[in-house]
Amino acid sequence: MTAFNNEEDPAYAFVFSRGGDMADMTRVALDAMGGDNAPAQIVRGAVDAVNEHQQIKVFLVGRREEIKRELDQYQFPADRIEIRDATEVIETAEPPVRAIRVKKDSSMVVALNMVRNGEADAFVSAGSSGATLVGGTLLVGRIRGIERAPLAPLIPTRKGVSLLVDCGANVDARADHLLQFAIMGSLYMQHVMGIDHPRVALVNIGAEEDKGNALTKEAYPLLRDCDQINFTGNIEARDIAEGAADVIVCEAFVGNVILKFYEGVAKTLISVIKEGLMSTLISKIGAALALPALKKTIKTFDASQYGGAPLLGVKGLVVKAHGSATAKEIKNSLIQCRQFSKQNVNGYIEEYASRQLAEKGEKNGI
Amino acid sequence: MTAFNNEEDPAYAFVFSRGGDMADMTRVALDAMGGDNAPAQIVRGAVDAVNEHQQIKVFLVGRREEIKRELDQYQFPADRIEIRDATEVIETAEPPVRAIRVKKDSSMVVALNMVRNGEADAFVSAGSSGATLVGGTLLVGRIRGIERAPLAPLIPTRKGVSLLVDCGANVDARADHLLQFAIMGSLYMQHVMGIDHPRVALVNIGAEEDKGNALTKEAYPLLRDCDQINFTGNIEARDIAEGAADVIVCEAFVGNVILKFYEGVAKTLISVIKEGLMSTLISKIGAALALPALKKTIKTFDASQYGGAPLLGVKGLVVKAHGSATAKEIKNSLIQCRQFSKQNVNGYIEEYASRQLAEKGEKNGI
Known part of the structure; x- marks a missing residue:
């Protein structure tokens, strides 16, 4: 609620009728192609999340045509779901390090890079666990001191x-x-x-x-x-x-x-x-x-x-949903991202990590 | 069946009416005082085992009066259950190494020493896991090469x-x-x-x-x-x-x-x-x-x-039954001992271990 402080302000009502305050929005890059039930259940989870929670914006990352076909079935605030193109898909059986390095245009790499570049606050995928872990660490990166x-x-x-x-x-x-x-x-x-x-x-x-x-x-x-x-x-x-x-x-x-x-x-x-x-x-x-x-x-x-399961200690937030995740788990993972960023969990982790680094420095006489 | 080869021999019939061939008998030292249900369920398990299986002899090790009070309730071949005195009991919470060293007259130490001395082929206890493991290794000892x-x-x-x-x-x-x-x-x-x-x-x-x-x-x-x-x-x-x-x-x-x-x-x-x-x-x-x-x-x-769970690779056989073991598990543990010794499992383990030792010796040019 940072941009508006008067609920009678017509702009306030306008924003809420559209579904949320754009300045206090948790933006999630969602791997639309990952998991056993992709893209249908993933897309539906995104729709359910934005309809239920007004401070979530979802980028559905993957093959536009397939995503669009699913999205067209639903009603939702149009400014809170956006498709981002990615032509490749990382399969569960692929060696994760190689997959992350080679498939630059995969839904996972494109979405993780959005977190890295600050376009998104969080990443959610029901795809390969290995690639999520490797990509989370390599592309998004750990908080300094973790x-x-x-x-x-x-x-x-x-x-x-x-x-x-x-x-x-x-x-x-x-x-x-x-x-x-x-x-x-x-x-x-x-x-x-x-x-x-x-x-x-x-x-x-x-x-x-x-x-x-x-x-x-x-x-x-x-x-x-x-x-x-x-x-x-x-x-x-x-x-x-x-x-x-x-x-x-x-x-x-x-x-x-x-x-x-x-x-x-x-x-x-x-x-x-x-x-x-x-x-x-x-x-x-x-x-x-x-x-x-x-x-x-x-x-x-x-x-x-x-x-889903958070990868703790990385910049932003990386969440691994079950490979078998349905719309319900995806929706809840998106709400979990909102809670994580609203509560500023990474702020607390950064505070701890930098204090620990300072203590180590003191010990070493720096 | 080594001592008799003619089933019409009156001695054969006599032995079987008493319950077994003493020369082909698996002798088990049973910790009568170990476990949540000792001695009642332990004693009953022993009685059930000797009544069901003719080649098992059980030494009930522990406080004679308490064991006798239980035994007196049952019918069984008298020559296949024997009480051995032990005045002390190792409790579950005791530090195992100390308990095995200090409580020389505990049911567990006395029974394990019977295996060590060759008076029994196997040991069974529903008492302290730690003491069973420590005692099995320290008192009975590992097979050479294990x-x-x-x-x-x-x-x-x-x-x-x-x-x-x-x-x-x-x-x-x-x-x-x-x-x-x-x-x-x-x-x-x-x-x-x-x-x-x-x-x-x-x-x-x-x-x-x-x-x-x-x-x-x-x-x-x-x-x-x-x-x-x-x-x-x-x-x-x-x-x-x-x-x-x-x-x-x-x-x-x-x-x-x-x-x-x-x-x-x-x-x-x-x-x-x-x-x-x-x-x-x-x-x-x-x-x-x-x-x-x-x-x-x-x-x-x-x-x-x-x-119960066998401790593998020790001379003889050491079996740990659940702390909550009832007569059924004790009976089955005793039958398991019979199967183990009849099938000569330790013979196979010894054969493997000595072959491995010989190979190691060859490698080292001995």
Whole structure:
């Protein structure tokens, strides 16, 4: 609301009838070609987002004809969705570094460059995870003082969601990387998810401080002694799904295993339960009666309502949505971008990183 | 059947009426005091095992009076259950190394020493994991040439069970340790579980050979080039619950996370589903109708029917049952010991280890 301070101003009403205040707008470059359901569900997610939220502007990046064909089906404020041409598409199976370097006119590279050039505040893609991570770091770049940009998906728990950081591609992290993950994750949960004093825990194989491998033993005291986070100690994997912490810190190999195992176990268990329910006539009748209530409860375990996974510590914001994302997850990812930029999360991260750089300089007598 | 070759021999009939051939007997030292349900369920498991299987003899190790009080409730062949005195009990919370060193007259130390001295072939406990691992290595000892003794629980999958190796306490393994885990796990699944050419896979964050951290990158070619196992490549955590491999190889930190996360997710999901089923009157009626079929299906996901987790590569056999083990799991663990010793799994492991030592010797020109 920076440009208008009088709600009776006819210009104010005019802007709002068109859908928003252009000076306080979060501009998202959306990879229209990425993901299993592109471009149809991606385009629809963009339309739903601008119709629901007035301070979002979306650039749909990709093949104009295909995007236009989808867009033509919908009603939306015309000044808040714009198509940007990109002729190529990065496929999921392509080696990410090469894809980002060679496919200069891919939807992903064009969209990431918009964030780099300041034309967009954020980037969202349901396409290749590898290319998103590589492109996010290479094209958009890390905030000065941040040594690694971790991928931090929200995972469903009994109590809501937890941020699992790092699930990215950079394995074998150092203890001081884990500390940065913890601080950035904490800022994210506080400002984007609205959780006061988020509980930060370190994934370990025991509750005691001296448990674990070389990395966790080194990271524990760093986390314990950091006054910027609410560190609650080690978390054993058996307590994750119950929601025992808000920010769950681990090295990327472990984070990846947890994230993918979660998906796999949930899928297998639910499918086994379905088989059980369908196995006899009586159980089928029972299932039909129980299903509506069951679906409602299981829905609380759906993390897609919170959007995609942010890559933390990069300039602007890079968000990786699930490859299977539908319009709902895309819409929520766009709203998540708005929340991230409105709450100025990167401002807090920059402040922390520059303070840390200054402290290091002092230590080195600079 | 070595002592008798004529089934008409009256001595044969006499032995079988008493329950078994003493010369072909697997003798198990069972920690009667370990676990949440000790000694009642432990004693009952022993009784069920000797009643069901004629070639098992159990030494119930612990406080004689408490054990006797339980035993007196049952019928069983008297020569196949024997009580051995031990006055102390190692508690779960005790630091394991200290507990094993100090509590010389604990049920665990006395029972482990029976394996060490050759009085028993195997050890089973539902007590402290840490003390079982430490005691198994320190008191029973590793087979010569085996560098680490991994804990290898069977985890339930859609297709049956997989062996997850290592879930022990020794983290930060080397690549050549993982190779030994793979070979021992493979021998176990082949000879104890009866799976021909068990599929061995390495836990990784991608399917491609060059994916992963320093450890998996080094381990992959070792596993690929080993002609003693059926290596099928990397396994992503999302495929574990579907049963995509029979032997799942990973370093202990990762194995621990997978094992405990599995327990946690299953517990949380099942409890959420129960809540859903109980949330309305209609759903309650539905649940009542569906429950019997559902229980039957979910039961296929119960790994306790296969026994406890073996510590591989130690002389004799050390088996860790769940802390919450009931008589059923104890009985199955005892039958598992019988299968392990009858199939001479340690013979195969010793053969491999000594061949490997000889090859190393040749390489070093010895």
